[in-house]
Each structure stands twice: as C-alpha cells, then as structure tokens.
Amino acid sequence: MRSLPPAVAPFFRSDAQGRILAAILLDAAERPLTDIASLADAPLTTVQREVTRLETAGVVTSRKVGPARLVTVNPAYPLREPLTQIVAATYGPAWAVREAFAGLDGVEQLILFGSWAARITGQPGGFPGDVDVLVVGAVSRMAAIDRAITAAERIGREVNVVVVPTQRWYDATDGFVVDVLSKPHLTLEPADD
Numbered sequence: 001m002r003s004l005p006p007a008v009a010p011f012f013r014s015d016a017q018g019r020i021l022a023a024i025l026l027d028a029a030e031r032p033l034t035d036i037a038s039l040a041d042a043p044l045t046t047v048q049r050e051v052t053r054l055e056t057a058g059v060v061t062s063r064k065v066g067p068a069r070l071v072t073v074n075p076a077y078p079l080r081e082p083l084t085q086i087v088a089a090t091y092g093p094a095w096a097v098r099e100a101f102a103g104l105d106g107v108e109q110l111i112l113f114g115s116w117a118a119r120i121t122g123q124p125g126g127f128p129g130d131v132d133v134l135v136v137g138a139v140s141r142m143a144a145i146d147r148a149i150t151a152a153e154r155i156g157r158e159v160n161v162v163v164v165p166t167q168r169w170y171d172a173t174d175g176f177v178v179d180v181l182s183k184p185h186l187t188l189e190p191a192d193d
Helices: 015-025 033-040 044-057 080-090 092-100 115-120 141-155 175-182
Strands: 060-065 068-073 107-113 130-137 158-164 185-188
Touching (some): 015 068, 015 080, 015 092, 033 044, 044 060, 044 068, 080 092, 092 107, 092 141, 092 158, 107 115, 115 130
Antiparallel strands (some): 060 068, 107 130, 107 185
C-alpha cells in the first residue's frame, strides 16, 4: 500500500525523506546516521536507505569512523543550493524555529500553528505563505520577534510570532488558545543551547 505524498511537499516521496534531507542539508555538520534518525524522527533503516540513495546520486558523502557512518552534504553537488532552499522552505521551519528560540529565557512551550502546521501534519491545501509560531511563557515580545527574524532568515520565509503568557495559555475559555488547539499544530521540543 502506497502512502499519500506529503501535503507540504508533494514532490518528495515521503515526509520522512523531507525530514532526513532537512537534517542533512540545513546544518552542514557531519552527522552519524543515528543523529540523523533522531533529528528526522525516522527509523534508522529508513535513514540508511535514504542516505544510500542520496550518496549514489551525489547529494551527500559519507565516511566510516569506527562503527559510525558520518554523513554530510556534498558541497560539489550542482543542485545543492536550490535543493537546500526547497528543503528549508518545506521541512525547515520546525528546525529553524527550534534552533532560533533555543536558550530564550521564559519559554515554556513553542508551538507551530497555522497553514504550515496544517500542511506538515497532512492537511491538504495550497503552499503556506508563512510560518506562525506561538511562544508560551514570560518572554519579551521584542526578543521573540528577534528570534523569529533569525528563523525567517534561515528558511527564506516570513515567520510570525505570538507571545502568550502562561496563565492565558491555560485559560480554557480564551478564544485564541481554543482556536489554536482545535486546529493542526506542532509542539516543538526545545533545542539545546
């Protein structure tokens, strides 16, 4: 049985493929397969298969160091830049937002909502024009805006941010909160500093 193509990027074979590409292309660091699997939230066997395909096509290179297979983007791959731009716009928002908001004091929750969250969770529709971020906690609005600008620069797309105090977030009658929770959204794990 074949699965449906990803709603955010129907030209990729699967969301796992898109997340694996994001884990490799959006950070030029050399990574072991196990790290890529963790970042992409994909089974190690899927990552191994995708990396083998990517290496055969010349997109990535790998080398063995002890038992680990280290993978990095191939800087000589002629389509590296446009492929990275596509991956950044489609699978990069969660990664970029998570990285940009790492270490921001007062963040209790970091949530993606709106059209991008709807597509990445499988809801069909047109390509999202921007990325919406909800920050829950005691956070300076200006600091949150600065972090959103950083994320936007990484993915080449507008990133809008809303800061909601913790008390408001847990108010079950708040119209905005009820609306966000009733629609597709994605809660991000905070990145390490």
